[in-house]
Amino acid sequence: xxxxxxxxxxxxxxxxxxxxxxxxxxxxxxxLPHALDRDERxxxxxxxxxxxxxxxxxxxxxxxxxxxxxxxGQVKLALLNEILxxxxxxxxxxxxxxxDSGNAEILAHYGTDEHKAKYxxxxxxxxxxxxxxxxxxxxGSDPKEFTxxxxxxGDEWVINGEKWFSSNARYASFLIVMxxxxxxxxxYQRQSMIIVPSDTPGINILRNVGxxxxxxxxxxxxxxxxxxxxxxxxxxxxxxxxxxxxxxxTRLGGGRIHHAMRTVGMAQRALDLMLERAVSRRTxxxxxxxxxxxxxxxxxxxxxxxxxxxxxxxxxxxIDRYQDYKRVRGxxxxxxxxxPGVLHRIASRALQVHGSLGITEEMxxxxxxxxxYHLGLADxxxxxxxxxxxxxxxxxxxxxxxxxxxxxIPAERxxxxxxxxxxxxxxGNG
Ligand SMILES: Cc1cc2nc3c(=O)[nH]c(=O)nc-3n(C[C@H](O)[C@H](O)[C@H](O)COP(=O)(O)OP(=O)(O)OC[C@H]3O[C@@H](n4cnc5c(N)ncnc54)[C@H](O)[C@@H]3O)c2cc1C
Numbered sequence: 001x002x003x004x005x006x007x008x009x010x011x012x013x014x015x016x017x018x019x020x021x022x023x024x025x026x027x028x029x030x031x032l033p034h035a036l037d038r039d040e041r042x043x044x045x046x047x048x049x050x051x052x053x054x055x056x057x058x059x060x061x062x063x064x065x066x067x068x069x070x071x072x073g074q075v076k077l078a079l080l081n082e083i084l085x086x087x088x089x090x091x092x093x094x095x096x097x098x099x100d101s102g103n104a105e106i107l108a109h110y111g112t113d114e115h116k117a118k119y120x121x122x123x124x125x126x127x128x129x130x131x132x133x134x135x136x137x138x139x140g141s142d143p144k145e146f147t148x149x150x151x152x153x154g155d156e157w158v159i160n161g162e163k164w165f166s167s168n169a170r171y172a173s174f175l176i177v178m179x180x181x182x183x184x185x186x187x188y189q190r191q192s193m194i195i196v197p198s199d200t201p202g203i204n205i206l207r208n209v210g211x212x213x214x215x216x217x218x219x220x221x222x223x224x225x226x227x228x229x230x231x232x233x234x235x236x237x238x239x240x241x242x243x244x245x246x247x248x249x250t251r252l253g254g255g256r257i258h259h260a261m262r263t264v265g266m267a268q269r270a271l272d273l274m275l276e277r278a279v280s281r282r283t284x285x286x287x288x289x290x291x292x293x294x295x296x297x298x299x300x301x302x303x304x305x306x307x308x309x310x311x312x313x314x315x316x317x318x319i320d321r322y323q324d325y326k327r328v329r330g331x332x333x334x335x336x337x338x339x340p341g342v343l344h345r346i347a348s349r350a351l352q353v354h355g356s357l358g359i360t361e362e363m364x365x366x367x368x369x370x371x372x373y374h375l376g377l378a379d380x381x382x383x384x385x386x387x388x389x390x391x392x393x394x395x396x397x398x399x400x401x402x403x404x405x406x407x408x409i410p411a412e413r414x415x416x417x418x419x420x421x422x423x424x425x426x427x428g429n430g
Contacts (some may be wrong), residue, residue, distance in 0.1 A: 010076060013058060017083045017094075020056075024049055026087045034221070035089040035097075036129050036171040049093050050126050060095035060124060062254070067108055068124050069095075074254075074316035078261040082309075085265025091258075095124070098258060099132040099167060102251030103176055106193065109250050110238040115195060119174055131172035132251065133196075133225060137164040141381050143178065143245070144187045148227060150179040150194055152234060157181075157194055159202075159230040167378075169223035170208055172198050177227070182242045191244035195236040202230035211370060249325060256379050257319065260312045260335045263375060264305070266368055267343050270350040271301045273363075277353050288353060297349040308342045311335055330392025333385035340376035344369055 006014065032042060053059050062077045063069025072080075077096065084090035091097035100123055107120040122128045139145030148161025159179055169175060174197045181192040196203065203225060210220025239247040278289035278298060288294045315331040322328060347368035351358035358365050376382045400406055417424065 006079060010072075010079075013056065014079055014083065016056060017058060017080055020049075020052070021083050021087055021090050024052075025090045025093055028089050029087065032089065034171075035092050036168055036221075038171070046089075046093065047126075050095070053094050058094060059126075060101075062096060062101065062258075063104075063124070067104070067120075073320040074257065075313060075320055077258070078264075078313055078316040081258060081261030082265040082268065085262030086269055091262065092126070095126055096258065098255050099251070100130050101258065102255040103130045103132055105254055106176060106238055106247055106251050110193075110247060111195075112235060114235070115238075119195065122173070128173035129168055129171045131166050131169040131175040131198075131223070133163040133166040133169065133175045133223075134178040134248065135163065135165045137162055137224065140164070140377075141384055143191070143248075146178060146180060146191060148177070148179050149183070150181050150192070152181075153231075155234050156231045157234055157236065159194065159196065159227045159232070161227055162206075163223075163225045163227070165209065165222040166225055167222050169198075169205060169225060170221060174198055175203075176238065178244045178248065181237075185242055188245050189242040192241050193238040193244045193247045194232060195238060196227075196230060196232050200230050200232060202228045204228060211374075249329075254319075254325075256332050256336045257312065257315055259375060259379070260308075260339045261316070263339050263343050264309045264312055266371070267301075267305050267308070267346045270343075270347045270365065270368055271298075271305060274298060274301060274346075274350040274353050277350075281353075281355075294353060297353060301346045301349050304342050304345055308335075308338055311338065330389050333388040333392070336379065337382045337385040337389060340372045340382060343375065344372035347372065 028045060032045065050059070057070055058080065060067070060069040061072040061080060062074065064071040080094070081091070081096070084094055084096070091101075104120060104123050107115055107123070111120055119128075119130070123130055134143065134146075136146050136148060138147070146161075148159065148163060150157040150159045152158075157179075159177065161179070163177065166175065174195055177194050177196050178191050179194055180190050182190050204227075206224045206226055208220040209222045209224060275298065278294055279287055281288045283291075289298075311331075312335055315328060315335050318328045318331055319325070325332070347365050351363070351365035351369070354363055354365065357363055360366075404411060
């Protein structure tokens with residue numbers, strides 16, 4: 001069955017979320033310096049909103065009842081995330097922000113009962129934040145280049161090495177760190193995942209890197225970390241020795257599509273603003289909306305957005321249907337590869353239609369464009385995902401049976417003439 005409608009009960013929840021994000025969440029960007037900085041003002045403003053979300057039953061909706069969520073699945077989360085994409089802080093207020101949602105998935109799959117009580121539960125309750133520490137300064141796209149290591153010493157792992165762009169490390173209560181533990185094994189079995197509590201001695205944040213747009217040096221949130229003789233209990237390993245790649249896929253699959261769902265919301269916002277501007281601003285005695293080149297920008301943006309939205313929803317549906325990230329890996333990579341371009345193109349057109357105002361810090365377009373670049377790198381660059389998608393497609397392809405391709409017209413014509421030979425003989429050549 002094919003459906004393009006939301007059931008009325010969930011639509012009422014979405015309408016509530018839409019109002020709530022507009023009235024209560026979006027204004028927070030002007031009063032909270034950073035979404036995760038739990039200062040006095042944060043405590044006064046954020047937990048009461050999180051309580052309202054929980055009361056409405058929209059907290060961590062992607063999680064099943066076993067983990068305290070309603071188990072709405074990815075399609076419903078996609079629709080909700082379109083709304084949350086309008087405000088960077090909204091996912092945290094709805095209990096589905098990265099990297100916490102992915103780290104929670106890892107802990108739910110691979111954590112012991114003790115890990116679940118100590119790290120997973122407070123994470124799910126929104127009481128703590130976490131960090132995923134994988135990329136290294138000398139190599140990000142290819143994890144086989146990583147060298148940060150952990151060596152077993154009695155009952156403890158001793159970690160040494162550097163990690164780069166560990167987002168939110170400064171606010172995290174624990175980090176999940178990818179480390180080489182089996183240096184002599186095959187490349188994909190060399191590394192493991194380990195939980196490192198943030199207060200462990202030897203975690204040295206060399207600097208917090210920010211983005212080029214906005215923010216003073218040192219105010220960034222992507223940590224360059226040197227782990228120096230960091231000791232953690234050997235039980236802190238997740239998923240067994242040498243299984244880091246398997247564990248990483250558990251978290252990155254969901255995370256990538258969650259970003260895409262929110263990107264739909266962000267791009268929709270840019271398109272809405274473009275439409276408003278087109279019917280507000282006049283030039284040469286008429287509205288911008290009368291100019292055909294502006295109309296083309298609007299039409300192209302809608303086409304970009306709707307194709308992408310359908311791809312995201314279809315991929316979410318396939319995740320819910322198969323419950324197997326491996327089976328939808330190609331789809332997720334496709335979404336991930338398409339996402340930066342869609343946002344970049346739509347935000348750029350919206351900026352252009354706003355003229356000089358569009359390029360200023362008084363409008364959100366440059367932030368959106370900057371965000372498009374983040375999306376093209378975080379969780380792996382676009383190029384790597386295109387390769388994954390292409391390989392998935394190629395794995396289902398079979399070579400042509402002969403010298404010429406299957407749909408070679410002379411061969412098809414010959415087969416058709418043979419198939420209908422008696423009819424052709426009866427009806428003549430005409
Ligand atoms: C906003 C943001 C948040 C992030 N958060 C985290 C985090 O929390 N934790 C974490 O561990 N990491 C994080 N990262 C890091 C991210 O995972 C890496 O940036 C990414 O994996 C790319 O690695 P790199 O930056 O070292 O680029 P490189 O590996 O140096 O790649 C540079 C470029 O080379 C090209 N390239 C690479 N591989 C291929 C290929 N196979 N084929 C063709 N071209 C290729 C691409 O153009 C790529 O952009 C974050 C990044 C960003 C931007």
